[in-house]
Amino acid sequence: MNKLTGKTVLITGAAKRLGRATALALAEQGINTIIHYNNSVKDADKTVQLSINKGVVSEKIQYDFTDNDGINRLIHEAVSVTGNLDFIINSASVYPEDTLESMSRSNLNQTLNINGFAPFILTREFKNICRTGSIINLLDARITDYEPKHISYQLSKQMLFSLTRMMSLEFAPEIRVNAVAPGIIIPDKNQDKEMLGHLKAGNPLNRIGTMEEVTSAVLFLLQNEFVTGQVIYVDGGRNLRGNVYGY
Numbered sequence: 001m002n003k004l005t006g007k008t009v010l011i012t013g014a015a016k017r018l019g020r021a022t023a024l025a026l027a028e029q030g031i032n033t034i035i036h037y038n039n040s041v042k043d044a045d046k047t048v049q050l051s052i053n054k055g056v057v058s059e060k061i062q063y064d065f066t067d068n069d070g071i072n073r074l075i076h077e078a079v080s081v082t083g084n085l086d087f088i089i090n091s092a093s094v095y096p097e098d099t100l101e102s103m104s105r106s107n108l109n110q111t112l113n114i115n116g117f118a119p120f121i122l123t124r125e126f127k128n129i130c131r132t133g134s135i136i137n138l139l140d141a142r143i144t145d146y147e148p149k150h151i152s153y154q155l156s157k158q159m160l161f162s163l164t165r166m167m168s169l170e171f172a173p174e175i176r177v178n179a180v181a182p183g184i185i186i187p188d189k190n191q192d193k194e195m196l197g198h199l200k201a202g203n204p205l206n207r208i209g210t211m212e213e214v215t216s217a218v219l220f221l222l223q224n225e226f227v228t229g230q231v232i233y234v235d236g237g238r239n240l241r242g243n244v245y246g247y
Contacts, residue, residue: 002223005030008057008085010078012036012065012122013092015043018138018185019212020087022049024054025215026222032057033134034085036092038064039231057082065092065118066110075125083131087222090137090160092117095153108152115156120163122179136221137164139181141235145242161231168229176228178221183235184208203236 010027013019016035023033024047033051037044037060044060051058059081079085093115096107118129123135140157147154161179168177182200185208200206217232233239 002029003190004219006032007087008032008078008082009087009089010036010061010074011089012093014037014047014089015040015060016047017054018182018214020047020050020092021211022215023058024050024086025212025219026089027051027054027056027058029219030151032082033085034058034081035060035073036063036093039060040147043045050155065114065169068113068118068121071118072125072129072132074122079129085126087211088126088129088133088135089218090122090135091180092118093138093153093156095150096164097149098148098151098155099148100151103151108155111152112158112159114152116159116163119160123171123175127171127175130171132146134222135167135175135177135180135219135220138160138178138233139164139241141181141183144239164231165229172228176221176239177224178228180214180217180221181231181233181235181239182209182214183233183238184235185211185214202241203238204240205236207236209234209236234244 009031011019011023014023014035029035035044035047048058048060061077078198094111096111098107121136137160139161143161144156164177164179183203199209214234218233
């Protein structure tokens with residue numbers, strides 16, 4: 001029997017894209033899914049229904065991560081759905097475009113808050129309330145180098161990377177904390193085929209990854225209980241090369 005069956009996961013930013021793909025992959029394993037969203041209520045409803053169609057319990061919870069003071073409410077509501085909460089996947093993030101020249105304090109603060117500080121607060125509340133379980137933070141392969149058009153985003157993911165390592169030590173042995181760092185998985189809607197060809201050339205495998213390849217890494221980290229403090233790069237080897245221009 002699958003040891004994940006009957007467990008419950010809270011997935012932030014699960015209304016669409018990679019968050020939804022992760023929710024559905026976990027539902028396939030018999031994991032009940034709590035779908036966090038902020039504004040995308042129709043997309044969240046769809047993710048919930050697709051999860052239920054796979055035979056699990058699923059509900060949505062709205063929460064704005066700019067309000068960290070009430071984040072314990074999100075944990076309590078998630079626990080109330082099935083009576084327990086075993087995993088959190090921190091997928092929610094914002095992706096502003098800014099450079100060293102254009103970055104403002106307010107933009108940086110908001111990005112750090114949503115992409116870095118909110119997952120930390122959520123994980124800490126999970127530790128205090130649920131006591132045991134597993135956390136997976138979704139990072140970005142670009143944490144290893146310099147991407148000049150998304151400075152605040154990159155700084156926020158580097159912050160979450162450092163917090164992943166810190167929390168894995170501080171919260172052990174009851175809580176395992178790991179991360180997955182995708183590379184080119186979901187192309188930006190403004191990228192044309194020529195740009196995608198350029199981006200593919202940035203990794204040794206010379207292709208774009210799939211959401212299934214990311215979600216399989218998430219499943220591995222949930223299943224293997226002797227792994228903590230690790231980052232799995234699902235990026236075709238891009239992090240080994242670095243790339244200061246483009247993706």
